[in-house]
Amino acid sequence: MTDPLDTTPDRRPGGRTARVRAQVLDAVRAELAEHGHEGLTMEGVATRAGVHRATVYRRWRDVGGLLVDVIAAAGEIDWQPPDTGSLRGDLTALNQEIQESLVLRPSFAVALMAASFHSEPAARAQTQLWTDRYAQCEILVERAVQRGELPATRTDARSLLIAATAPLYHQLVLLRTDPDPRLPERAAETAVLAASAGAFSVRGQEACE
Template identity: 75%
Template sequence: MTPPPPDGPPDRRPGGRTARIRTQVLDAVRAELGEHGYEGLTMEAVAARAGVHRATVYRRWQDVGGLLADVLDAAGEDDWAPPDTGSLRGDLTALNEEIQESLVIRPSIPQALMAASFRSARAADAQQRLWEDRYTRCEAVVERAVGRGELPPHTDARRLLIAATAPIYHQLVLLRAAPDPRLAAQAATTADLAAAAGAFARPAPGDEG
C-alpha cells in the first residue's frame, strides 16, 4: 500500500493531486466491485486498495453510494462516441456488440453498477445520468442516417435507439440468458426494419395540434 501524501491544500489543477486521488480511488472501487460485488464494497477496502487516507475517502465521497455515483459520473466524462460504420444497421449492430461485450465480460463493471443502483439512491441517480448521456450521444447515429436519407427527418431518435438496444439489456441483465452471438445484429435489424416501416415517425412540427 502506497503511503498517502501528507495533507496540504488541495491541488485542483487537472492532473493535480485532487485528480490523482480521484483516479486512484475510482480505480479501486471498480476493482473491488469486480472482485466482490456491491456486497463486499467497503470504504475501508477502497481506501486501502487506493493507498489513500480513509478520512480523505469519507470526506470526499461520504459513503459507498457516493463512490458508486462518482464511478458512474466518471464514466460519462470520457470521449466515447457511437460507432460510425456508414449505415444505420451497421452502426446499431456495432453499438449492440459493444454493449453485449461490456455485459458479458467477467467481471462486468456495468452489470455490477446496474445491480448496485437497485441498492443506493445516489447510484441510481448517477446511473440515470449516465444512461441519459449515452443515449444522447447515440442520437448521432440517427442524425447521420437522416443525413444519408436512410430515415425521414422526423424520426424519434430516442425511441429508435431504445428499440435497438433494449433486447440486449433485457436478455443479458434481466433474463440472464446465455450470450447469443446473433443477438446484436438481430436487434439492430429489427429496429432498422421497424424504422423503415415508419415505427419511429414523429409528427412534423406544426402537425401536432
C-alpha cells in the first residue's frame, strides 16, 4: 500500500483541463507542505499554479474542494500491492513504500491529515481513500492463507494490515522520529507472528457468517 497521503498521480495525457488540474493540485501539495493547512488559500494556490484565481474558484469553489480533489487524485494512482511470495515480505515491502513516502514529504502528510479535521468533505474523502487502500491490500492476507502461512480460520485482514503499518505512522508522523531502516521489516514480522498465533482470527458468530 503506497502511502494514501502521497497523492501525486501518474501523469497521463490530457487537454488543457487536465493540465490545469495537475498544476493546481501540485500547488496545493506544495502550499500544504510549506505553510500547513492554516496557510492554504485559494489565492496562494492560484498564484503558485500560475492559474487565474477565477478558474480556481469556478472549479474547486473553496479550500475544502481543493483538499477533496487532492485526496481523490490518490485514487487515480496505478498501483498494485506487493507480491514477494510471503506475507512477511509483502508487508515489509508495503512498509518500505510507506516509510519512503513519509520521509520524502513528512510536512505534507501531517498537513493533509490536519486539514481533514477542519473540512468535513475532506475528512470523508480521506476516510474513503484509506478504506479503499486497505481493501486493495487484503489480497496480501488472502494469498497468505492460500499458502498456509496463516491459520485456516478466517483472518480479519484489515486488522492485520493496520497492525503491520501503524508503527510507521506512529513513529514518523506522531513522534516525528528519524526513520529507522529496520522498522518496516520489524513491524511486518511482529504482525505476521501475531497473525500466525491467531491474534486476528475471527471467531464465534462472525466466523459463521
